[in-house]
Amino acid sequence: MKLLHRLVPWLLALLFAFTGPARAQYTLCPPAAKPPTEEQQATGLREARDRGMLWRATKDGRTSWLYGTIHVGRLAWAFPGPTVRDALGRSDTLALELDPQDPAVMVKMQRYMARDPKLTLTPALDRRLRAQLQKACMPPALADQMAPEMLGATLTVTAVRREGFDALYGIDFSLGQAARALGKPVQSLETVETQLGELISDNEDDLRANMAQMLDDLEQGNVIPQMLRLARAWEAGRDEELANYTEWCRCVETPREKARLRRLIEGRNAGLADGIDRLHAGGQSVFAAVGGLHLVGPEGLPALMARRGYTVTREPLPR
Template sequence: MWLAADDDTQIYILGTMHALPPGTDWDRGKVARAVDRADELVLELAPDQLAEAGKEFQQLAPRQVPLAMAERLPPAALAAYRAFEAGGGAFDADALDDWAVMVLMGQRAAEQAALSPAAGVEAGLTARFQAAGKPVAGLETAHSQLMLFETLDPATQRALLTRAAEDAGSAVADIRALTGAWRRGDTATLEALINEDVDAVPAARKAVITDRNRAWSHWILRRMASPGTVLVAVGAGHLVGKDGVPALLESEGLTVTRVQ
Protein backbone atom coordinates (compact mmCIF):
# COMPACT_ATOMS: atom_id res chain seq x y z
CA MET A 1 0.00 0.00 0.00
CA TRP A 2 1.18 3.51 -0.92
CA LEU A 3 0.04 6.97 0.15
CA ALA A 4 -0.20 10.09 -1.98
CA ALA A 5 -0.97 13.17 0.12
CA ASP A 6 -1.03 16.93 0.22
CA ASP A 7 -2.31 19.40 2.82
CA ASP A 8 -5.96 18.34 2.67
CA THR A 9 -6.09 15.09 0.65
CA GLN A 10 -4.90 11.58 1.39
CA ILE A 11 -5.18 8.84 -1.22
CA TYR A 12 -4.17 5.36 -0.13
CA ILE A 13 -3.36 3.04 -3.07
CA LEU A 14 -3.72 -0.60 -2.11
CA GLY A 15 -2.55 -3.49 -4.28
CA THR A 16 -5.08 -6.31 -4.15
CA MET A 17 -5.57 -9.92 -5.12
CA HIS A 18 -9.01 -10.34 -6.69
CA ALA A 19 -9.29 -13.92 -5.36
CA LEU A 20 -7.65 -15.46 -2.29
CA PRO A 21 -7.80 -18.64 -0.22
CA PRO A 22 -10.70 -18.40 2.27
CA GLY A 23 -9.55 -17.10 5.64
CA THR A 24 -6.62 -15.06 4.29
CA ASP A 25 -5.86 -12.32 6.81
CA TRP A 26 -5.03 -9.19 4.81
CA ASP A 27 -6.79 -6.34 6.63
CA ARG A 28 -4.55 -5.69 9.60
CA GLY A 29 -2.18 -2.92 10.66
CA LYS A 30 -1.92 0.11 8.41
CA VAL A 31 -4.31 -1.37 5.87
CA ALA A 32 -7.01 -1.64 8.54
CA ARG A 33 -6.34 1.95 9.64
CA ALA A 34 -6.55 3.20 6.05
CA VAL A 35 -9.90 1.42 5.65
CA ASP A 36 -11.20 3.09 8.81
CA ARG A 37 -9.95 6.55 7.83
CA ALA A 38 -11.11 6.56 4.21
CA ASP A 39 -14.28 8.45 3.32
CA GLU A 40 -14.76 6.46 0.11
CA LEU A 41 -13.53 3.35 -1.70
CA VAL A 42 -12.59 3.29 -5.39
CA LEU A 43 -12.13 -0.09 -7.10
CA GLU A 44 -11.47 -1.17 -10.67
CA LEU A 45 -15.19 -2.01 -10.90
CA ALA A 46 -17.95 -0.67 -8.69
CA PRO A 47 -20.22 -3.40 -7.23
CA ASP A 48 -22.96 -2.88 -9.83
CA GLN A 49 -20.43 -3.17 -12.64
CA LEU A 50 -18.88 -6.29 -11.14
CA ALA A 51 -22.35 -7.83 -11.15
CA GLU A 52 -22.60 -7.05 -14.88
CA ALA A 53 -19.29 -8.71 -15.78
CA GLY A 54 -20.71 -12.18 -16.39
CA LYS A 55 -23.40 -10.90 -18.74
CA GLU A 56 -20.86 -8.77 -20.61
CA PHE A 57 -18.57 -11.77 -20.98
CA GLN A 58 -21.39 -13.86 -22.44
CA GLN A 59 -22.12 -11.15 -24.99
CA LEU A 60 -18.53 -10.47 -26.06
CA ALA A 61 -16.86 -13.89 -25.81
CA PRO A 62 -18.50 -15.87 -28.65
CA ARG A 63 -16.79 -16.04 -32.05
CA GLN A 64 -18.75 -15.13 -35.15
CA VAL A 65 -17.54 -18.36 -36.75
CA PRO A 66 -16.41 -21.31 -34.57
CA LEU A 67 -12.77 -22.35 -34.90
CA ALA A 68 -11.35 -25.58 -33.52
CA MET A 69 -8.59 -25.27 -30.93
CA ALA A 70 -6.55 -27.71 -32.99
CA GLU A 71 -6.40 -25.03 -35.69
CA ARG A 72 -5.33 -22.31 -33.26
CA LEU A 73 -2.54 -23.89 -31.26
CA PRO A 74 0.73 -25.60 -32.24
CA PRO A 75 0.98 -29.27 -31.19
CA ALA A 76 2.83 -28.84 -27.88
CA ALA A 77 0.56 -26.00 -26.73
CA LEU A 78 -2.52 -27.93 -27.82
CA ALA A 79 -1.44 -30.99 -25.82
CA ALA A 80 -0.89 -28.87 -22.71
CA TYR A 81 -4.26 -27.19 -23.24
CA ARG A 82 -6.06 -30.53 -23.61
CA ALA A 83 -4.46 -31.85 -20.42
CA PHE A 84 -5.52 -28.72 -18.53
CA GLU A 85 -9.05 -28.84 -19.94
CA ALA A 86 -9.39 -32.50 -18.94
CA GLY A 87 -8.84 -31.50 -15.32
CA GLY A 88 -12.17 -29.75 -15.05
CA GLY A 89 -14.37 -30.27 -18.10
CA ALA A 90 -14.52 -28.79 -21.58
CA PHE A 91 -14.66 -25.02 -22.09
CA ASP A 92 -16.62 -25.20 -25.39
CA ALA A 93 -13.64 -23.20 -26.58
CA ASP A 94 -14.23 -23.68 -30.31
CA ALA A 95 -17.11 -21.20 -30.06
CA LEU A 96 -15.15 -18.55 -28.12
CA ASP A 97 -12.67 -15.83 -28.96
CA ASP A 98 -9.03 -16.50 -28.08
CA TRP A 99 -9.05 -13.96 -25.23
CA ALA A 100 -12.17 -15.52 -23.71
CA VAL A 101 -10.61 -18.99 -23.62
CA MET A 102 -7.59 -17.49 -21.87
CA VAL A 103 -9.86 -15.83 -19.27
CA LEU A 104 -11.66 -19.11 -18.57
CA MET A 105 -8.33 -20.89 -18.19
CA GLY A 106 -7.23 -18.29 -15.65
CA GLN A 107 -10.44 -18.66 -13.68
CA ARG A 108 -10.08 -22.44 -13.57
CA ALA A 109 -6.45 -22.23 -12.46
CA ALA A 110 -7.49 -19.92 -9.62
CA GLU A 111 -10.20 -22.38 -8.57
CA GLN A 112 -7.71 -25.26 -8.67
CA ALA A 113 -5.36 -23.18 -6.50
CA ALA A 114 -8.24 -22.89 -3.98
CA LEU A 115 -8.67 -19.16 -4.52
CA SER A 116 -12.12 -17.59 -4.27
CA PRO A 117 -13.34 -14.11 -5.35
CA ALA A 118 -15.55 -14.09 -2.28
CA ALA A 119 -12.37 -14.14 -0.17
CA GLY A 120 -10.61 -11.55 -2.33
CA VAL A 121 -9.67 -8.09 -1.14
CA GLU A 122 -12.31 -6.28 -3.20
CA ALA A 123 -15.12 -8.37 -1.75
CA GLY A 124 -13.94 -7.72 1.79
CA LEU A 125 -13.45 -3.99 1.25
CA THR A 126 -16.84 -3.60 -0.41
CA ALA A 127 -18.57 -5.27 2.52
CA ARG A 128 -16.72 -3.08 5.02
CA PHE A 129 -17.46 0.20 3.27
CA GLN A 130 -21.08 -0.62 2.52
CA ALA A 131 -21.67 -1.64 6.14
CA ALA A 132 -20.24 1.72 7.22
CA GLY A 133 -22.46 3.60 4.74
CA LYS A 134 -19.45 4.85 2.77
CA PRO A 135 -19.58 5.15 -1.04
CA VAL A 136 -17.94 2.58 -3.31
CA ALA A 137 -17.10 3.70 -6.86
CA GLY A 138 -15.23 2.26 -9.85
CA LEU A 139 -12.56 3.40 -12.28
CA GLU A 140 -13.91 1.34 -15.20
CA THR A 141 -17.05 -0.41 -16.40
CA ALA A 142 -17.45 -4.13 -16.99
CA HIS A 143 -17.91 -3.45 -20.70
CA SER A 144 -14.82 -1.27 -21.05
CA GLN A 145 -12.71 -3.73 -19.08
CA LEU A 146 -13.63 -6.69 -21.29
CA MET A 147 -13.34 -4.58 -24.44
CA LEU A 148 -9.65 -4.21 -23.62
CA PHE A 149 -9.32 -7.87 -24.59
CA GLU A 150 -12.01 -7.94 -27.28
CA THR A 151 -10.28 -5.17 -29.22
CA LEU A 152 -6.81 -6.69 -29.13
CA ASP A 153 -5.69 -7.54 -32.63
CA PRO A 154 -6.03 -11.23 -33.62
CA ALA A 155 -2.27 -11.90 -33.55
CA THR A 156 -1.99 -10.55 -30.00
CA GLN A 157 -4.97 -12.59 -28.83
CA ARG A 158 -3.48 -15.71 -30.38
CA ALA A 159 -0.10 -15.05 -28.77
CA LEU A 160 -1.75 -14.68 -25.35
CA LEU A 161 -3.76 -17.87 -25.77
CA THR A 162 -0.75 -19.83 -27.00
CA ARG A 163 1.33 -18.69 -24.05
CA ALA A 164 -1.46 -19.56 -21.61
CA ALA A 165 -1.77 -23.01 -23.14
CA GLU A 166 1.98 -23.63 -23.11
CA ASP A 167 2.12 -22.68 -19.42
CA ALA A 168 -1.09 -24.46 -18.41
CA GLY A 169 0.77 -27.20 -16.58
CA SER A 170 2.34 -24.71 -14.17
CA ALA A 171 -0.64 -22.33 -13.94
CA VAL A 172 -1.69 -23.35 -10.43
CA ALA A 173 1.87 -23.16 -9.09
CA ASP A 174 2.33 -19.78 -10.78
CA ILE A 175 -0.82 -18.39 -9.15
CA ARG A 176 0.29 -19.66 -5.76
CA ALA A 177 3.71 -18.04 -6.25
CA LEU A 178 2.04 -14.74 -7.16
CA THR A 179 -0.25 -14.92 -4.14
CA GLY A 180 2.68 -15.76 -1.88
CA ALA A 181 4.69 -12.77 -3.11
CA TRP A 182 1.69 -10.52 -2.52
CA ARG A 183 1.21 -11.81 1.03
CA ARG A 184 4.87 -11.09 1.78
CA GLY A 185 4.70 -7.61 0.22
CA ASP A 186 7.49 -8.73 -2.13
CA THR A 187 7.11 -6.21 -4.95
CA ALA A 188 10.28 -7.35 -6.74
CA THR A 189 8.97 -10.90 -7.12
CA LEU A 190 5.52 -9.62 -8.06
CA GLU A 191 7.03 -7.51 -10.80
CA ALA A 192 9.16 -10.37 -12.10
CA LEU A 193 6.23 -12.81 -12.20
CA ILE A 194 3.92 -10.34 -13.91
CA ASN A 195 6.52 -9.17 -16.41
CA GLU A 196 7.30 -12.74 -17.36
CA ASP A 197 3.74 -13.05 -18.64
CA VAL A 198 3.05 -9.67 -20.23
CA ASP A 199 6.45 -8.64 -21.57
CA ALA A 200 6.29 -11.48 -24.09
CA VAL A 201 3.27 -9.79 -25.71
CA PRO A 202 4.00 -6.02 -25.79
CA ALA A 203 0.69 -5.00 -27.36
CA ALA A 204 -1.18 -6.73 -24.57
CA ARG A 205 0.98 -5.09 -21.91
CA LYS A 206 0.22 -1.66 -23.34
CA ALA A 207 -3.53 -2.20 -23.48
CA VAL A 208 -4.08 -4.19 -20.30
CA ILE A 209 -1.41 -2.74 -17.99
CA THR A 210 0.32 0.48 -19.07
CA ASP A 211 -2.57 2.43 -20.59
CA ARG A 212 -4.83 1.62 -17.65
CA ASN A 213 -2.15 2.58 -15.15
CA ARG A 214 -1.80 5.95 -16.87
CA ALA A 215 -5.56 6.50 -16.81
CA TRP A 216 -5.76 5.61 -13.12
CA SER A 217 -2.79 7.81 -12.20
CA HIS A 218 -4.45 10.73 -14.01
CA TRP A 219 -7.64 10.06 -12.04
CA ILE A 220 -5.66 10.18 -8.78
CA LEU A 221 -3.96 13.42 -9.80
CA ARG A 222 -7.34 15.00 -10.51
CA ARG A 223 -8.78 13.67 -7.24
CA MET A 224 -5.94 15.30 -5.28
CA ALA A 225 -7.64 18.64 -5.98
CA SER A 226 -10.56 17.70 -3.70
CA PRO A 227 -10.16 17.36 0.08
CA GLY A 228 -10.74 14.05 1.81
CA THR A 229 -9.36 10.57 2.34
CA VAL A 230 -9.79 7.94 -0.36
CA LEU A 231 -8.80 4.29 -0.59
CA VAL A 232 -8.05 3.21 -4.17
CA ALA A 233 -7.77 -0.58 -4.41
CA VAL A 234 -6.63 -2.20 -7.69
CA GLY A 235 -4.80 -5.35 -8.69
CA ALA A 236 -1.32 -5.45 -7.19
CA GLY A 237 0.28 -5.96 -10.59
CA HIS A 238 -0.71 -2.40 -11.51
CA LEU A 239 1.35 -0.89 -8.70
CA VAL A 240 4.81 -2.35 -9.36
CA GLY A 241 7.55 -1.44 -11.79
CA LYS A 242 8.45 1.66 -13.76
CA ASP A 243 4.99 1.90 -15.29
CA GLY A 244 3.13 1.08 -12.07
CA VAL A 245 0.72 3.68 -10.71
CA PRO A 246 3.03 4.91 -7.88
CA ALA A 247 5.95 5.39 -10.30
CA LEU A 248 3.74 7.23 -12.79
CA LEU A 249 2.45 9.54 -10.06
CA GLU A 250 6.00 10.31 -8.95
CA SER A 251 6.93 11.12 -12.54
CA GLU A 252 4.20 13.78 -12.41
CA GLY A 253 5.80 15.36 -9.34
CA LEU A 254 3.54 13.86 -6.68
CA THR A 255 5.14 12.50 -3.53
CA VAL A 256 4.14 8.85 -3.07
CA THR A 257 5.23 6.88 -0.01
CA ARG A 258 4.98 3.15 0.56
CA VAL A 259 3.28 2.65 3.92
CA GLN A 260 2.69 -1.14 4.09
Protein backbone atom coordinates in the same frame (compact mmCIF):
# COMPACT_ATOMS: atom_id res chain seq x y z
CA MET B 1 0.87 -12.32 -21.36
CA LYS B 2 -0.78 -15.56 -20.67
CA LEU B 3 -1.10 -15.13 -16.91
CA LEU B 4 -1.91 -11.45 -17.00
CA HIS B 5 -5.19 -11.84 -18.79
CA ARG B 6 -6.90 -9.84 -16.05
CA LEU B 7 -7.62 -11.93 -12.99
CA VAL B 8 -10.86 -10.12 -12.38
CA PRO B 9 -12.70 -11.48 -9.35
CA TRP B 10 -16.10 -11.45 -10.99
CA LEU B 11 -15.22 -13.95 -13.73
CA LEU B 12 -16.40 -16.86 -11.65
CA ALA B 13 -19.52 -15.08 -10.49
CA LEU B 14 -20.48 -14.45 -14.09
CA LEU B 15 -20.07 -18.11 -14.96
CA PHE B 16 -23.28 -18.84 -13.07
CA ALA B 17 -25.17 -16.52 -15.39
CA PHE B 18 -24.22 -18.92 -18.18
CA THR B 19 -24.21 -22.28 -16.45
CA GLY B 20 -26.20 -22.41 -13.26
CA PRO B 21 -25.16 -25.11 -10.74
CA ALA B 22 -23.78 -27.47 -13.40
CA ARG B 23 -20.73 -28.39 -11.41
CA ALA B 24 -22.46 -31.18 -9.52
CA GLN B 25 -22.16 -33.56 -12.47
CA TYR B 26 -18.37 -33.81 -12.01
CA THR B 27 -16.38 -36.05 -9.73
CA LEU B 28 -12.87 -35.69 -8.32
CA CYS B 29 -13.30 -31.91 -8.27
CA PRO B 30 -12.00 -29.63 -5.52
CA PRO B 31 -14.74 -28.52 -3.13
CA ALA B 32 -16.59 -25.45 -4.36
CA ALA B 33 -15.63 -22.30 -2.48
CA LYS B 34 -18.40 -20.89 -0.31
CA PRO B 35 -18.88 -17.38 1.05
CA PRO B 36 -17.65 -17.12 4.66
CA THR B 37 -20.23 -17.87 7.31
CA GLU B 38 -20.93 -15.27 10.01
CA GLU B 39 -18.69 -17.21 12.37
CA GLN B 40 -15.89 -17.38 9.78
CA GLN B 41 -16.23 -13.66 9.13
CA ALA B 42 -15.98 -12.85 12.82
CA THR B 43 -12.96 -15.13 13.22
CA GLY B 44 -11.39 -13.86 10.00
CA LEU B 45 -11.65 -10.22 11.00
CA ARG B 46 -10.41 -10.93 14.51
CA GLU B 47 -7.38 -12.85 13.29
CA ALA B 48 -6.72 -10.94 10.06
CA ARG B 49 -3.21 -9.73 9.40
CA ASP B 50 -1.98 -7.23 6.89
CA ARG B 51 -1.09 -8.49 3.44
CA GLY B 52 -0.24 -6.78 0.20
CA MET B 53 1.29 -3.31 -0.21
CA LEU B 54 0.08 0.08 0.98
CA TRP B 55 1.24 3.62 0.17
CA ARG B 56 0.18 7.03 1.48
CA ALA B 57 -0.31 9.77 -1.13
CA THR B 58 -0.64 13.23 0.46
CA LYS B 59 -1.51 16.48 -1.28
CA ASP B 60 -3.44 19.66 -0.38
CA GLY B 61 -3.62 18.62 3.27
CA ARG B 62 -5.39 15.31 2.55
CA THR B 63 -4.10 11.76 2.49
CA SER B 64 -5.26 9.15 0.04
CA TRP B 65 -4.13 5.54 -0.03
CA LEU B 66 -2.88 3.19 -2.72
CA TYR B 67 -3.38 -0.48 -1.90
CA GLY B 68 -2.21 -3.34 -4.10
CA THR B 69 -4.60 -6.27 -4.22
CA ILE B 70 -4.66 -9.76 -5.68
CA HIS B 71 -7.84 -11.10 -7.23
CA VAL B 72 -7.57 -14.66 -5.92
CA GLY B 73 -6.72 -15.81 -2.42
CA ARG B 74 -7.26 -18.17 0.45
CA LEU B 75 -10.14 -17.72 2.88
CA ALA B 76 -7.89 -16.07 5.47
CA TRP B 77 -6.72 -13.55 2.87
CA ALA B 78 -10.24 -12.25 2.25
CA PHE B 79 -10.17 -10.13 5.41
CA PRO B 80 -8.15 -6.89 5.48
CA GLY B 81 -5.68 -6.55 8.33
CA PRO B 82 -5.75 -3.80 10.97
CA THR B 83 -3.52 -1.30 9.16
CA VAL B 84 -5.47 -1.65 5.92
CA ARG B 85 -8.81 -1.43 7.77
CA ASP B 86 -7.63 1.71 9.55
CA ALA B 87 -6.63 3.37 6.27
CA LEU B 88 -9.98 2.46 4.72
CA GLY B 89 -11.78 3.81 7.78
CA ARG B 90 -9.96 7.14 7.49
CA SER B 91 -10.86 7.48 3.82
CA ASP B 92 -14.02 8.99 2.36
CA THR B 93 -14.30 6.80 -0.74
CA LEU B 94 -13.21 3.35 -1.88
CA ALA B 95 -12.03 3.31 -5.50
CA LEU B 96 -11.67 -0.02 -7.34
CA GLU B 97 -10.70 -0.79 -10.92
CA LEU B 98 -14.33 -1.86 -11.32
CA ASP B 99 -16.91 -2.31 -8.60
CA PRO B 100 -17.95 -5.99 -8.87
CA GLN B 101 -21.04 -5.31 -6.75
CA ASP B 102 -22.40 -2.68 -9.13
CA PRO B 103 -25.32 -4.30 -11.03
CA ALA B 104 -24.74 -2.07 -14.08
CA VAL B 105 -21.12 -3.24 -14.25
CA MET B 106 -22.17 -6.87 -14.02
CA VAL B 107 -24.77 -6.54 -16.78
CA LYS B 108 -22.28 -4.91 -19.12
CA MET B 109 -19.58 -7.44 -18.19
CA GLN B 110 -21.89 -10.33 -18.99
CA ARG B 111 -22.67 -8.81 -22.38
CA TYR B 112 -18.98 -8.36 -23.14
CA MET B 113 -18.19 -11.93 -22.12
CA ALA B 114 -20.68 -13.51 -24.49
CA ARG B 115 -19.17 -15.32 -27.45
CA ASP B 116 -19.08 -13.52 -30.79
CA PRO B 117 -20.19 -16.16 -33.33
CA LYS B 118 -18.29 -14.34 -36.07
CA LEU B 119 -14.94 -15.15 -34.40
CA THR B 120 -14.13 -18.85 -34.37
CA LEU B 121 -11.36 -21.09 -33.15
CA THR B 122 -9.80 -23.79 -35.26
CA PRO B 123 -11.28 -27.25 -34.59
CA ALA B 124 -8.05 -28.24 -32.80
CA LEU B 125 -8.13 -25.19 -30.51
CA ASP B 126 -11.81 -25.75 -29.78
CA ARG B 127 -11.13 -29.37 -28.75
CA ARG B 128 -8.25 -28.27 -26.51
CA LEU B 129 -10.39 -25.58 -24.87
CA ARG B 130 -13.24 -27.99 -24.15
CA ALA B 131 -10.78 -30.51 -22.69
CA GLN B 132 -9.42 -27.87 -20.32
CA LEU B 133 -12.93 -26.85 -19.28
CA GLN B 134 -13.78 -30.46 -18.43
CA LYS B 135 -10.51 -30.84 -16.53
CA ALA B 136 -11.41 -27.71 -14.52
CA CYS B 137 -14.85 -29.17 -13.68
CA MET B 138 -16.68 -26.75 -15.96
CA PRO B 139 -19.18 -27.70 -18.66
CA PRO B 140 -17.46 -27.91 -22.07
CA ALA B 141 -20.62 -26.33 -23.51
CA LEU B 142 -19.38 -23.02 -22.08
CA ALA B 143 -17.24 -22.84 -25.22
CA ASP B 144 -20.46 -22.22 -27.15
CA GLN B 145 -21.56 -19.38 -24.87
CA MET B 146 -18.60 -17.38 -23.59
CA ALA B 147 -15.82 -15.52 -25.38
CA PRO B 148 -12.85 -17.93 -25.63
CA GLU B 149 -10.37 -15.47 -24.12
CA MET B 150 -12.66 -14.94 -21.12
CA LEU B 151 -12.78 -18.70 -20.69
CA GLY B 152 -8.99 -18.77 -20.90
CA ALA B 153 -8.78 -16.13 -18.17
CA THR B 154 -11.26 -18.07 -16.04
CA LEU B 155 -9.27 -21.29 -16.47
CA THR B 156 -6.18 -19.40 -15.33
CA VAL B 157 -7.99 -18.26 -12.18
CA THR B 158 -9.42 -21.69 -11.41
CA ALA B 159 -6.12 -23.52 -11.99
CA VAL B 160 -5.13 -22.90 -8.36
CA ARG B 161 -8.39 -24.06 -6.79
CA ARG B 162 -6.82 -27.36 -5.82
CA GLU B 163 -4.18 -25.34 -3.94
CA GLY B 164 -6.88 -23.69 -1.82
CA PHE B 165 -7.11 -20.43 -3.75
CA ASP B 166 -10.31 -19.01 -5.19
CA ALA B 167 -11.50 -15.77 -6.78
CA LEU B 168 -14.30 -15.72 -4.22
CA TYR B 169 -11.64 -14.92 -1.60
CA GLY B 170 -10.07 -12.04 -3.50
CA ILE B 171 -9.79 -9.11 -1.11
CA ASP B 172 -11.55 -6.74 -3.53
CA PHE B 173 -14.94 -8.15 -2.52
CA SER B 174 -14.22 -7.77 1.20
CA LEU B 175 -13.05 -4.19 0.80
CA GLY B 176 -16.25 -3.33 -1.07
CA GLN B 177 -18.37 -4.93 1.63
CA ALA B 178 -16.41 -3.18 4.39
CA ALA B 179 -16.73 0.21 2.70
CA ARG B 180 -20.47 -0.17 2.27
CA ALA B 181 -20.86 -1.30 5.88
CA LEU B 182 -19.11 1.94 6.89
CA GLY B 183 -21.42 3.98 4.66
CA LYS B 184 -18.66 4.89 2.21
CA PRO B 185 -19.31 5.19 -1.54
CA VAL B 186 -17.54 2.80 -3.91
CA GLN B 187 -16.28 4.23 -7.21
CA SER B 188 -15.07 2.47 -10.36
CA LEU B 189 -11.86 3.96 -11.75
CA GLU B 190 -12.33 2.29 -15.14
CA THR B 191 -15.10 1.22 -17.47
CA VAL B 192 -15.88 -2.31 -18.61
CA GLU B 193 -14.71 -1.26 -22.07
CA THR B 194 -11.32 -0.16 -20.70
CA GLN B 195 -10.94 -3.25 -18.56
CA LEU B 196 -11.76 -5.76 -21.29
CA GLY B 197 -10.66 -3.88 -24.39
CA GLU B 198 -7.25 -5.54 -24.40
CA LEU B 199 -8.54 -8.95 -23.42
CA ILE B 200 -11.04 -9.74 -26.12
CA SER B 201 -9.71 -9.80 -29.66
CA ASP B 202 -11.64 -8.17 -32.46
CA ASN B 203 -10.17 -10.39 -35.17
CA GLU B 204 -9.77 -14.11 -35.65
CA ASP B 205 -5.98 -14.17 -36.07
CA ASP B 206 -5.37 -12.51 -32.68
CA LEU B 207 -8.02 -14.66 -31.01
CA ARG B 208 -6.44 -17.88 -32.21
CA ALA B 209 -2.91 -16.76 -31.34
CA ASN B 210 -3.96 -15.71 -27.82
CA MET B 211 -5.86 -18.93 -27.20
CA ALA B 212 -2.96 -21.05 -28.43
CA GLN B 213 -0.70 -19.33 -25.89
CA MET B 214 -3.18 -19.71 -23.03
CA LEU B 215 -3.82 -23.37 -23.77
CA ASP B 216 -0.10 -24.10 -24.12
CA ASP B 217 0.47 -22.69 -20.62
CA LEU B 218 -2.41 -24.65 -19.13
CA GLU B 219 -1.43 -27.93 -20.79
CA GLN B 220 2.27 -27.58 -19.95
CA GLY B 221 1.54 -26.89 -16.26
CA ASN B 222 3.01 -23.38 -16.28
CA VAL B 223 0.04 -21.54 -14.81
CA ILE B 224 -0.03 -22.91 -11.26
CA PRO B 225 3.65 -22.16 -10.40
CA GLN B 226 3.30 -18.66 -11.86
CA MET B 227 0.16 -17.88 -9.92
CA LEU B 228 1.42 -19.35 -6.65
CA ARG B 229 4.63 -17.31 -6.82
CA LEU B 230 2.64 -14.19 -7.66
CA ALA B 231 0.27 -14.82 -4.75
CA ARG B 232 3.06 -15.43 -2.25
CA ALA B 233 4.96 -12.34 -3.38
CA TRP B 234 1.80 -10.30 -2.88
CA GLU B 235 1.09 -11.81 0.54
CA ALA B 236 4.58 -10.91 1.77
CA GLY B 237 4.54 -7.46 0.17
CA ARG B 238 7.58 -8.19 -2.00
CA ASP B 239 6.99 -5.39 -4.48
CA GLU B 240 10.46 -5.76 -5.99
CA GLU B 241 9.64 -9.35 -6.92
CA LEU B 242 6.36 -8.21 -8.44
CA ALA B 243 8.16 -5.46 -10.33
CA ASN B 244 10.45 -8.13 -11.82
CA TYR B 245 7.51 -10.34 -12.76
CA THR B 246 8.43 -10.49 -16.44
CA GLU B 247 11.90 -11.80 -15.57
CA TRP B 248 10.69 -14.91 -13.77
CA CYS B 249 7.23 -15.72 -15.12
CA ARG B 250 8.46 -16.94 -18.53
CA CYS B 251 5.23 -15.57 -19.96
CA VAL B 252 6.33 -12.35 -21.67
CA GLU B 253 8.86 -13.41 -24.25
CA THR B 254 7.89 -12.18 -27.70
CA PRO B 255 7.67 -8.53 -28.87
CA ARG B 256 3.92 -9.01 -29.26
CA GLU B 257 3.54 -10.22 -25.67
CA LYS B 258 5.69 -7.38 -24.33
CA ALA B 259 3.68 -4.76 -26.20
CA ARG B 260 0.41 -6.23 -24.96
CA LEU B 261 1.63 -6.32 -21.37
CA ARG B 262 2.57 -2.65 -21.56
CA ARG B 263 -0.94 -1.83 -22.76
CA LEU B 264 -2.58 -4.00 -20.08
CA ILE B 265 -0.59 -2.64 -17.13
CA GLU B 266 1.37 0.52 -17.83
CA GLY B 267 -1.08 1.62 -20.51
CA ARG B 268 -3.90 1.71 -17.95
CA ASN B 269 -1.93 3.18 -15.07
CA ALA B 270 -2.23 6.78 -16.25
CA GLY B 271 -6.03 6.47 -16.41
CA LEU B 272 -6.13 4.95 -12.92
CA ALA B 273 -3.92 7.75 -11.58
CA ASP B 274 -6.13 10.37 -13.25
CA GLY B 275 -9.21 8.87 -11.62
CA ILE B 276 -7.65 8.86 -8.16
CA ASP B 277 -6.35 12.41 -8.63
CA ARG B 278 -9.77 13.62 -9.77
CA LEU B 279 -11.49 12.21 -6.66
CA HIS B 280 -8.76 13.57 -4.37
CA ALA B 281 -8.86 17.02 -5.99
CA GLY B 282 -12.63 17.01 -5.46
CA GLY B 283 -12.05 17.03 -1.70
CA GLN B 284 -12.10 13.32 -0.95
CA SER B 285 -9.60 11.11 0.80
CA VAL B 286 -9.47 8.05 -1.46
CA PHE B 287 -8.64 4.45 -0.65
CA ALA B 288 -7.68 3.12 -4.08
CA ALA B 289 -7.41 -0.67 -4.25
CA VAL B 290 -6.10 -2.00 -7.58
CA GLY B 291 -4.17 -5.04 -8.75
CA GLY B 292 -0.70 -5.13 -7.20
CA LEU B 293 1.12 -5.08 -10.54
CA HIS B 294 -0.26 -1.58 -11.14
CA LEU B 295 1.67 -0.29 -8.11
CA VAL B 296 5.21 -1.37 -8.87
CA GLY B 297 8.01 -0.09 -11.07
CA PRO B 298 8.81 3.35 -12.48
CA GLU B 299 5.41 3.59 -14.19
CA GLY B 300 3.42 2.27 -11.23
CA LEU B 301 0.79 4.34 -9.46
CA PRO B 302 3.05 5.52 -6.58
CA ALA B 303 5.51 6.95 -9.13
CA LEU B 304 2.74 8.50 -11.22
CA MET B 305 1.09 10.11 -8.20
CA ALA B 306 4.45 11.56 -7.11
CA ARG B 307 4.76 13.15 -10.56
CA ARG B 308 1.34 14.72 -9.99
CA GLY B 309 2.65 16.50 -6.92
CA TYR B 310 1.75 14.00 -4.19
CA THR B 311 4.07 13.09 -1.37
CA VAL B 312 4.08 9.30 -1.62
CA THR B 313 5.46 7.06 1.12
CA ARG B 314 5.31 3.32 1.67
CA GLU B 315 3.26 2.39 4.72
CA PRO B 316 4.85 -0.46 6.70
CA LEU B 317 2.53 -3.41 7.17
CA PRO B 318 3.14 -5.67 10.16
CA ARG B 319 3.50 -9.25 8.94
